[in-house]
Every structure is written in structure tokens, then in C-alpha cells.
Amino acid sequence: MAIDLVTRSTWGARAPKGSYSPLSSTRGVKVHYTGGRVDPAIIDDHAKCVAMVKSIQDFHMDGNGWIDIGYSMVVCPHRKVFVGRGAKHVPAANGAGLNSGHYAVLGLVGNAGLVEPTDEILHGILDAIEYLRAEGGAGREIQGHRDGYATDCPGGPLYAWVRRGAPRPGGGDPPPVVPGTPKWPGRLLRFPPVMRGDDVKAWQAQMKLIGFELDADGAYGQRSRDVCKTFQRRVDLPDDGIVGRLTWEASFTAKP
Incomplete structure (x- = not known):
């Protein structure tokens, strides 16, 4: 298994303030995002990661x-996987009563700035999951933090990927964009x-073309949001x- 692992000593982690609770197996992994703004400049500067x-x-x-960072692993846009609490240790980020059931993997995207996970982030999350399966007894489930806990985490774009089965980028999913489809802005x-x-x-x-009653007036308001939710x-x-x-590309590949 290939993984670009960044050890705690390499990223300069502080020592934990106590002992971790041991964890020998889980049902799987829960995927997280930061919940705040992530500077898009981290894509070009690993030191910022x-x-x-x-x-x-x-x-x-x-x-x-x-006692420490709450995540088991953290993934950045350079497909590097930072060791947080690591394998065989109970995380803290999933929520009270939920940590022993799943490891916690954070992708460095947020709700502003860098919000769409890059292919390298998605690959890195899957690398981390494979590592936790091999080294920590992680089960087959891949869920979002919001599954079983009241939160928006891991955000719309990342959660959509989780719900689609967390496919490897380049694996043919989602369907290829039809030639001539406007590029996501x-x-x-x-x-x-x-x-x-x-x-x-x-x-x-495009929404009007595929059958929704919506004026193409260039103003995204309440009606546009309602149509978007129905389409999603x-x-x-x-x-x-x-x-x-994901919604943009699905919109332009949808049939009337």
C-alpha cells in the first residue's frame, strides 16, 4: 500500500497531554472538513498545510x-497524510459516544475559500482509510461526520463524494462531462x-431546459435555491x- 505519510515528528506535533484510549477495531471511518475558511493558497504551498x-x-x-488533535489522520491537497492520533487510538472529533465506532479523517477543505476537495485530497483520504484498515482494524464503512451527529461536516461537496461511495478519482465516477458543457465557474x-x-x-x-420552471435572469435567489434542492x-x-x-456537472449532463 502506497501512502505519503507525514509523521508527527515531521510536522512538529506537540506531545499529547495524556494517554490515548486504545482502539483495536472500528466499523469504519468518518470523513471531516474544517468547518471554517481554508486558504486556497495551501494548494501551492505545503508549508501552509x-x-x-x-x-x-x-x-x-x-x-x-x-489531550491532542482530535483526528486520526489529516489529508492535504498534496496527497500527504498527516498522522494525528493515528491507528489503534480513539479519536475525539466524531462526537461524544461516537468515537470508538469510527476513526476520524480530516480533509483540508472548509466552508469558505477552498471548499471543493481536489482529486489529491480525495486520493489522500482513501490512502488514509486504507492505512487505518491495514494498521488499525478499521471496518468497511465510510461515512460523513454528519451521519449520526448534528453537524454540517464534512460540507456539501465532500459529503456528496462520500454518499457516492467515495470512489477513487479517475475511476469513471462521476460520469464524464459532455463535450461543450460549460466549465464549473x-x-x-x-x-x-x-x-x-x-x-x-x-x-x-440549463435547469429550464431540463424541465424546471425557472427564469434565466442571472439572479440566484430563493426560487433558484428551491429548484437546486429539488434537482439535487x-x-x-x-x-x-x-x-x-458536483451539482453543476450533474446539471449539464442531466436529461430533460
């Missing part, structure tokens, strides 16, 4: 009062507030009413 992992550990230890279309632009107009026109349910994506990359 290291700094971010260290800041997460500081927050968990000093803010939450935990790189921003999330959401309401509120009302968002305007040619990308909104293009998406609205139709194609088995999380119905958050936000047009991200």
Missing part, C-alpha cells in the same frame, strides 16, 4: 481541552444573499441548495 495542521492541534488542545452559487452573474444565468437556462434530490446529491462543482 503544515501550519494549518499545527493550528488545528493547538485549538483542540488549548481551546477544546483535548469555480464559485459556489448560493442564497442568501442573491448572487448574480453569467454563470448563474447559464445554470438557470433527483440525482442523489445532498440537497443543500448550493451549486458547487
Whole structure:
């Protein structure tokens, strides 16, 4: 099994403030995101990834009062897998009463800035899961943090990938984009507030083409969000009413 593992000593982890509870097996792994803004610059600067992992550990230890970073592993956009608590140790990030059932793997995406997981992040999460299966007795389940716990984590785009079975990028899923399909504009279309632009107009026109009653006026408001949520349910994506990359591509490959 190939994995680009970043050891605790390599990323400069603080020593835990206590002893970990042992964990010999789990039902699987829960996938997480940061829940805050992630600077897109980390894609081009791995040192920023290291700094971010260290800041997460500081927050968990000093803010939450935990003995260490709460995640088992952390994955960055360079397909590097940071050892958090590691295999055979109970994590703390899944929620009270839920930590012994699943390991916790964090992908460095958030709810602003870098929100769409890159292929390298997805590969890295799967690398971490394979490692936890081999070294920590992780079961076959791959779930989102929100499964069984009241949270938005791991965010719409990452959770959509989890719900699709967490496929390896390049494995033929999702279906290839039809030639001529407009490229995802790189921003999330959401309401509120009302968002305007040619990308909104293009998406609205496509929704109208496949049968929704929606004016292509270039303003993403309440009606656009309602249509988006209905469409997302139709194609088995999380119905958050936000047009991200997965919803955009599904929209332009959908049939009337």
C-alpha cells in the first residue's frame, strides 16, 4: 500500500497531554472538513498545510481541552497524510459516544475559500482509510461526520463524494462531462444573499431546459435555491441548495 505519510515528528506535533484510549477495531471511518475558511493558497504551498495542521492541534488542545488533535489522520491537497492520533487510538472529533465506532479523517477543505476537495485530497483520504484498515482494524464503512451527529461536516461537496461511495478519482465516477458543457465557474452559487452573474444565468437556462420552471435572469435567489434542492434530490446529491462543482456537472449532463 502506497501512502505519503507525514509523521508527527515531521510536522512538529506537540506531545499529547495524556494517554490515548486504545482502539483495536472500528466499523469504519468518518470523513471531516474544517468547518471554517481554508486558504486556497495551501494548494501551492505545503508549508501552509503544515501550519494549518499545527493550528488545528493547538485549538483542540488549548481551546477544546483535548489531550491532542482530535483526528486520526489529516489529508492535504498534496496527497500527504498527516498522522494525528493515528491507528489503534480513539479519536475525539466524531462526537461524544461516537468515537470508538469510527476513526476520524480530516480533509483540508472548509466552508469558505477552498471548499471543493481536489482529486489529491480525495486520493489522500482513501490512502488514509486504507492505512487505518491495514494498521488499525478499521471496518468497511465510510461515512460523513454528519451521519449520526448534528453537524454540517464534512460540507456539501465532500459529503456528496462520500454518499457516492467515495470512489477513487479517475475511476469513471462521476460520469464524464459532455463535450461543450460549460466549465464549473469555480464559485459556489448560493442564497442568501442573491448572487448574480453569467454563470448563474447559464445554470438557470440549463435547469429550464431540463424541465424546471425557472427564469434565466442571472439572479440566484430563493426560487433558484428551491429548484437546486429539488434537482439535487433527483440525482442523489445532498440537497443543500448550493451549486458547487458536483451539482453543476450533474446539471449539464442531466436529461430533460
